[in-house]
Amino acid sequence: xxxxxxxxxxxxxxxxxxxxxxxxxxxxxxxxxxxxxxxxxxxxxxxxxxxxxxxxxxxxxxxxxxxxxxxxxxxxxxxxxxxxxxxxxxxxxxxxxxxxxxxxxxxxxxxxxxxxxxxxxxxxxxxxxxxxxxxxxxxxxxxxxxxxxxxxxxxxxxxxxxxxxxxxxxxxxxxxxxxxxxxxxxxxxxxxxxxxxxxxxxxxxxxxxxxxxxxxxxxxxxxxxxxxxxxxxxxxxxxxxxxxxxxxxxxxxxxxxxxxxxxxxxxxxxxxxxxxxxxxxxxxxxxxxxxxxxxxxxxxxxxxxxxxxxxxxxxxxxxxxxxxxxxxxxxxxxxxxxxxxxxxxxxxxxxxxxxxxxxxxxxxxxxxxxxxxxxxxxxxxxxxxxxxxxxxxxxxxxxxxxxxxxxxxxxxxxxxxxxxxxxxxxxxxxxxxxxxxxxxxxxxxxxxxxxxxxxxxxxxxxxxxxxxxxxxxxxxxxxxxxxxxxxxxxxxxxxxxxxxxxxxxxxxxxxxxxxxxxxxxxxxxxxxxxxxxxxxxxxxxxxxxxxxxxxxxxxxxxxxxxxxxxxxxxxxxxxxxxxxxxxxxxxxxxxxxxxxxxxxxxxxxxxxxxxxxxxxxxxxxxxxxxxxxxxxxxxxxxxxxxxxxxxxxxxxxxxxxxxxxxxxxxxxxxxxxxxxxxxxxxxxxxxxxxxxxxxxxxxxxxxxxxxxxxxxxxxxxxxxxxxxxxxxxxxxxxxxxx
Amino acid sequence: xxxxxxxxxxxxxxxxxxxxxxxxxxxxxxxxxxxxxxxxxxxxxxxxxxxxxxxxxxxxxxxxxxxxxxxxxxxxxxxxxxxxxxxxxxxxxxxxxxxxxxxxxxxxxxxxxxxxxxxxxxxxxxxxxxxxxxxxxxxxxxxxxxxxxxxxxxxxxxxxxxxxxxxxxxxxxxxxxxxxxxxxxxxxxxxxxxxxxxxxxxxxxxxxxxxxxxxxxxxx
Ligand code: SF4
Ligand code: SF4
Ligand code: SF4
Numbered sequence: 001x002x003x004x005x006x007x008x009x010x011x012x013x014x015x016x017x018x019x020x021x022x023x024x025x026x027x028x029x030x031x032x033x034x035x036x037x038x039x040x041x042x043x044x045x046x047x048x049x050x051x052x053x054x055x056x057x058x059x060x061x062x063x064x065x066x067x068x069x070x071x072x073x074x075x076x077x078x079x080x081x082x083x084x085x086x087x088x089x090x091x092x093x094x095x096x097x098x099x100x101x102x103x104x105x106x107x108x109x110x111x112x113x114x115x116x117x118x119x120x121x122x123x124x125x126x127x128x129x130x131x132x133x134x135x136x137x138x139x140x141x142x143x144x145x146x147x148x149x150x151x152x153x154x155x156x157x158x159x160x161x162x163x164x165x166x167x168x169x170x171x172x173x174x175x176x177x178x179x180x181x182x183x184x185x186x187x188x189x190x191x192x193x194x195x196x197x198x199x200x201x202x203x204x205x206x207x208x209x210x211x212x213x214x215x216x217x218x219x220x221x222x223x224x225x226x227x228x229x230x231x232x233x234x235x236x237x238x239x240x241x242x243x244x245x246x247x248x249x250x251x252x253x254x255x256x257x258x259x260x261x262x263x264x265x266x267x268x269x270x271x272x273x274x275x276x277x278x279x280x281x282x283x284x285x286x287x288x289x290x291x292x293x294x295x296x297x298x299x300x301x302x303x304x305x306x307x308x309x310x311x312x313x314x315x316x317x318x319x320x321x322x323x324x325x326x327x328x329x330x331x332x333x334x335x336x337x338x339x340x341x342x343x344x345x346x347x348x349x350x351x352x353x354x355x356x357x358x359x360x361x362x363x364x365x366x367x368x369x370x371x372x373x374x375x376x377x378x379x380x381x382x383x384x385x386x387x388x389x390x391x392x393x394x395x396x397x398x399x400x401x402x403x404x405x406x407x408x409x410x411x412x413x414x415x416x417x418x419x420x421x422x423x424x425x426x427x428x429x430x431x432x433x434x435x436x437x438x439x440x441x442x443x444x445x446x447x448x449x450x451x452x453x454x455x456x457x458x459x460x461x462x463x464x465x466x467x468x469x470x471x472x473x474x475x476x477x478x479x480x481x482x483x484x485x486x487x488x489x490x491x492x493x494x495x496x497x498x499x500x501x502x503x504x505x506x507x508x509x510x511x512x513x514x515x516x517x518x519x520x521x522x523x524x525x526x527x528x529x530x531x532x533x534x535x536x537x538x539x540x541x542x543x544x545x546x547x548x549x550x551x552x553x554x555x556x557x558x559x560x561x562x563x564x565x566x567x568x569x570x571x572x573x574x575x576x577x578x579x580x581x582x583x584x585x586x587x588x589x590x591x592x593x594x595x596x597x598x599x600x601x602x603x604x605x606x607x608x609x610x611x612x613x614x615x616x617x618x619x620x621x622x623x624x625x626x627x628x629x630x631x632x633x634x635x636x637x638x639x640x641x642x643x644x645x646x647x648x649x650x651x652x653x654x655x656x657x658x659x660x661x662x663x664x665x666x667x668x669x670x671x672x673x674x675x676x677x678x679x680x681x682x683x684x685x686x687x688x689x690x691x692x693x694x695x696x697x698x699x700x701x702x703x704x705x706x707x708x709x710x711x712x713x714x715x716x717x718x719x720x721x722x723x724x725x726x727x728x729x730x731x732x733x734x735x736x737x738x
Numbered sequence: 739x740x741x742x743x744x745x746x747x748x749x750x751x752x753x754x755x756x757x758x759x760x761x762x763x764x765x766x767x768x769x770x771x772x773x774x775x776x777x778x779x780x781x782x783x784x785x786x787x788x789x790x791x792x793x794x795x796x797x798x799x800x801x802x803x804x805x806x807x808x809x810x811x812x813x814x815x816x817x818x819x820x821x822x823x824x825x826x827x828x829x830x831x832x833x834x835x836x837x838x839x840x841x842x843x844x845x846x847x848x849x850x851x852x853x854x855x856x857x858x859x860x861x862x863x864x865x866x867x868x869x870x871x872x873x874x875x876x877x878x879x880x881x882x883x884x885x886x887x888x889x890x891x892x893x894x895x896x897x898x899x900x901x902x903x904x905x906x907x908x909x910x911x912x913x914x915x916x917x918x919x920x921x922x923x924x925x926x927x928x929x930x931x932x933x934x935x936x937x938x939x940x941x942x943x944x945x946x947x948x949x950x951x952x953x954x955x956x957x958x
Contacts, residue, residue: 304757347757355778366833369776372758374805377779398779398802405756 007062008035008121009053011044011069011091019096020113025068028114032593033121037062044069045078057084064124068117071620072637085127085581089113089120093623094635098717100628108603108631115594115634122593128580130523132512133559137229139247140506141166142499145220145441146252146419148176149488150480152202153495154250154502159211161503166244167206167214168234174203174214176254178488182284182338185330187489191360192367193341194334197488215242223249224445226560227475228509247506248475250498251452251460253441255416255481262319263312266412271385272296274410276311277331284338292342295409297388302346302408305339306392307332308380309352311412323457325415327487330361332413336373344372349405351378351394359489383410416485418459420478424449444473448545452476456669459483461676467516469498472676474515474544474561477501514564517613517674518639523579524559525568531576538568538577541642543677565675566643570682575647584645587636591648594634596656599736604632604658604727608720609644612637613674614710615663621713629717630724632658641665641705642678646685649703650692656736659727661720662686662705672709679707699730754807764804767947769843770836777801783827783837793817797827797837800844813848819860821845850947862889874925875932879915881923 008029010022022040029035037056041049044067056062067079068089079086091113099109142158144151147169155165173179176199183194206212217237225231230246260268260276267274273295275283280293287293292301309329312320329352336348350373357365369375378394381402389408396403421441440450452471455461460478462468469477479498480491505515514521527538532554539547539555546561547568555568569577575584587609597603610616616637622629638644641664652660664679666672673679686705693700704723708716754760764771777798784796795803795817803812821841828838845861848854854861866885871877883906888895899906909915916923926932 345758349756365778366776369778372761372775374756374758374761374775375779376756376802376805396802396806398799399806399808403755403806 002061002063004064004125005037005061006033006035006064006066006121006124007037007039007053007056007060008033008066008068008117009044009049010038010040010117011042011049011067012040013043013045014070014092015096016069016091017042019099019101019109020091021110024110025091025113025117028117029066029068029121032118033066034125035066035121036060045075050078053081057081064127066117066120066124068113068120071616071623073617073620083129085124085129087120087124087127089116090635091116093620097623097626098619098628099631105631111595111603112631112634118593118595119590119634119636122589123586126583126586126589130521130580132522133524133562134512135559136510136512137226137247137560138510139228139230139245140164140510141244141246142248142250142502142506143168143220143230143232143244143246144250144252146176146254146480146482147171147174147206147214147216148252148254148480148491149178149199149202150252150254150482150491150495150498151176151250152199152206153492154252154479154499155206155212156202156209157496157499158250158502159209161499163211163503163506165209165212166232166234166246167212168218168220169214169216170219172217174206174216175199177278179203180278181281183334184488185327185334185359185361186364187359190367191363194337220442222445223442226509226558227505227515228560230475247509248477248502249442250495250502251441251471251476251478251482252480252495252498253419253421253482255418255485258312258321258414258417260311260412260414263412263414265382266308266311266380267383267385267390267410268412271390273389273408274383274385274412276412276414277328277335280335280338280409280411284335287338287342293339293409295388300388300408301343302339304347304389304405304407305336305349305409305411306405306407307336307348307350307411307413308383308392309350309355309413311380311414313413313415314353321415321417321457323415323485324356325413325485326356326358326490327485328413328415329356330358330364330487332411333357333361333364333368333373335411336368337371340368340371340373347374348372349374349376349407351376351380351392353377353379353397359487416481418454418457418482418485420454420458420460420482421451422449423454423458424451425453442476444545446473446545447539447548452478463671463676466672466674468494469501470516472544474546474563475502475505475509477505509560512559514562516563518564521564523564523581524562525557525564525566525577525579527555527557528576529554531574533574535573537571537573541571541677541681542568543642543675563675565640565678566638567640567675567678567681570643570645570685572645575645582639582643584647587638587648588651590636591652591657592655594657596736599732602732604724604732605656606630606633606659606661606720606724606727607652607657608633608635608661608663609638609641609648610635610663611641611665611674611679612639614665614672615708615716618708618710618712618716622717625713627714627717629720632724632727633661633720640673640675640678641682642673642675642680644682644685646689646692649686649689650696653693653696653698653702653733654735656733658702658733659723660703661723662703663708663716664705666707666709696735698733701726701730702733754809756805757807760807760809760812761804763809764844764847768840768847770839771843773835773840774801774804776833777835778833780832782830782832783835786826786830787821788824788826789820789822793820797841800841801835810853812844813851813853814855816855816858816860818842818844818848819854819858859889872933872936873929874923875929876923876925878919878923879909880917880919883915884920 026038029038063084065086070092071090072088095113141164144155144167155167178199184197186195221235222233228247234242339346377397380394382393384391390410393404422438452473453461460483471478477498479494548556550556667680781798784790784798790796818841887898
């Protein structure tokens with residue numbers, strides 16, 4: 001290995017030299033930072049500035065670069081040197097823009113800048129250039145589980161992009177629910193009438209695509225491996241097993257319809273004339289385009305039909321679904337049209353509490369009104385079967401009356417239940433035993449359980465807005481109603497998105513790079529076996545099931561499954577996990593290299609560990625808005641709050657910091673954490689730090705943790721300033737100078 | 739007091755409830771009635787109406803009652819007679835229903851059927867006004883005021899006339915009120931021709947309405 005040689009480059013542009021004494025910073029870099037070469041430039045990100053650095057790299061053998069200029073989030077292209085390690089001292093957003101330009105502040109502002117230079121020099125000396133994961137798989141096939149609308153679409157989209165697809169369907173035919181529908185909700189202008197489902201065409205295209213291999217009557221009996229190298233045992237009904245390989249998996253396992261017999265108050269099961277929407281599709285298909293829909297009890301033409309929306313949905317009653325399935329209002333409109341289009345004199349009433357028509361459903365709704373379908377805002381209390389038909393009792397919420405309608409046929413809008421497999425994180429209790437009926441979809445051989453983790457209401461965990469298809473198992477993407485309730489049009493969009501993510505995953509995997517959210521990252525965790533105590537914290541806390549156990553019960557890292565969050569690194573009590581360019585030392589040394597003034601100076605030091613995904617950008621934006629915050633803080637960005645190892649906290653307190661603030665993303669069910677669980681485990685760890693504080697006889701206020709959002713541009717500086725006030729109030733850390 | 743006002747409307751039978759029958763009748767017979775089914779029950783019209791709180795059934799509710807088949811309750815109601823044609827609701831309705839016109843259409847239809855509340859002051863004023871203007875082609879302000887004031891009896895008429903004397907005098911001074919209107923009123927030049935036109939219009943209108951559900955329309 002070549003000798004490390006540090007070059008520090010200080011930019012004087014963007015007002016930095018007007019506010020800071022750059023010569024002093026250069027002095028700090030060379031004497032304290034041990035930089036072999038230190039240069040100042042009036043405009044470092046310009047071609048000439050970058051050229052200056054590059055010529056030092058070539059001529060002087062500089063292989064560690066410190067850029068003391070703007071935030072690490074700015075000018076990333078100019079300062080992208082892939083052959084050397086680079087660290088950034090944030091003098092612009094981190095210092096001059098957040099400190100008021102006043103001579104009273106000059107000293108503290110300069111101190112801040114000098115510390116950031118020291119920190120960057122210390123960091124870069126600990127960093128190694130990541131070489132990429134070498135345990136890569138090269139398989140680029142895509143396995144699609146489920147042959148409904150989502151699965152068919154995902155298969156076709158992947159195939160169209162040039163990838164070979166293996167499609168596994170558990171039933172004897174492709175098409176899923178869509179093939180059981182008479183017509184679908186319109187997806188084209190003018191969104192006025194039910195339209196052909198189009199599923200026949202999809203099936204045909206899949207069956208004739210040379211890039212797609214279909215396995216019917218089959219399921220995944222065992223799934224192991226990682227992105228780029230999954231191995232799947234596909235078992236067929238006949239008993240045969242095919243072992244296949246794939247680079248990524250798309251889970252399009254769809255939904256099961258809610259069992260309406262759990263709704264006795266709505267008369268289901270008590271009369272053949274009280275049915276759910278799926279059964280009406282069957283009646284409509286039987287009637288076809290020629291005949292009229294007949295009621296099951298006596299085959300007489302239906303003259304009056306009532307649709308009961310939200311049947312067992314959006315309700316907190318036990319056994320009901322708490323959520324809205326999202327498709328059923330549009331479906332009821334479509335089904336009412338089956339009657340009206342055939343015979344306008346049929347009375348069709350839709351009883352709803354809130355009509356929810358996503359997509360272009362508003363036009364569809366308008367069309368239904370034009371056709372004379374009656375919409376009434378009402379809460380159905382009971383459906384009482386008659387000899388034929390039934391009487392629907394409801395509270396008319398507009399006319400404020402309790403009333404009823406006589407109907408030949410009653411159609412209940414029941415919801416979707418995700419086929420997400422076994423809830424691997426479900427902790428069984430006496431009141432809530434595990435769902436014995438759940439069948440695994442993937443049968444993963446992971447230590448963390450056979451299926452992808454679930455979030456709420458049994459849907460596969462994926463971030464609803466930011467990363468909808470990413471499950472918590474890298475390389476496995478969920479789409480369609482398995483991740484949230486949806487209709488066919490949405491499922492097709494969803495499947496296309498998941499196909500794209502699967503393609504990105506295989507391409508990144510082949511190159512040994514990380515998948516979302518650190519897509520392209522070449523670093524990966526390595527682990528020093530000698531020190532490991534087999535405590536298993538890393539294995540348990542990794543949000544993505546990337547760590548298995550080897551035969552000697554040591555953690556077994558699957559680099560390709562790893563998202564590079566560092567949660568394992570934060571978890572490890574003996575600190576044997578690290579990344580080439582991010583480790584306990586890269587941060588630890590920064591903490592150590594901040595100059596801690598003497599107690600008598602009355603200059604507290606506050607360490608901020610800020611999540612680089614949201615908190616750090618928010619701080620940058622606060623700077624762009626020239627908001628100011630305390631000069632006592634020193635901010636270190638971290639990959640995820642989950643990567644914060646408690647040693648950083650204890651070291652900081654021991655070396656005299658007066659307060660420590662952790663800024664991470666929102667946790668819990670509505671999480672915004674980019675690594676799903678990182679912020680949560682950090683909160684958990686910090687809740688236990690109070691013991692340490694007690695041992696050190698320190699006030700519990702010395703460590704604070706906050707959930708922040710990227711939009712907290714105003715809130716964040718206020719939060720910091722308030723905290724600085726708190727620290728000033730409780731006084732200096734007695735450990736200073738020890 | 740009028741007998742019909744105290745008469746309770748017969749309840750809607752289950753067989754008629756939430757059926758399209760009455761809606762269709764409204765579509766066929768009420769001006770702009772085909773819009774009623776387009777209402778999304780948002781309530782913006784009722785909330786926008788400056789007199790909304792005074793209505794027994796504000797527009798949104800009337801539309802739902804029509805769809806619920808409450809024929810008698812709607813047609814015998816005095817709610818739609820409350821509309822002052824301010825057009826607030828029309829401007830705001832997200833579904834662009836011509837609500838004001840429908841209100842007048844409903845009132846007019848109930849009136850033609852002879853089931854509108856007989857004592858409703860709006861209805862009575864409208865009738866007085868129509869007779870007044872249709873007669874000569876020009877409003878006779880004095881006659882109109884007198885008929886209006888004495889609509890509810892002699893004592894009330896005197897009281898009203900006394901109360902409004904200041905306004906009457908002002909109108910007289912500005913030439914808006916002819917003090918001899920009771921004895922001679924100058925109508926338009928060819929009132930006869932106007933009568934012919936109105937008769938013809940009525941004929942056309944009746945013929946159009948006759949195409950409806952065959953509901954008997956009582957001429958007034
Ligand atoms: S789509 Fe409509 S019927 Fe279905 S749950 Fe949502 S609101 Fe209820
Ligand atoms: S915790 Fe994060 S960094 Fe560690 S193995 Fe899991 S995904 Fe990778
Ligand atoms: S504003 Fe229009 S849509 Fe809303 S309740 Fe009134 S008429 Fe109906």
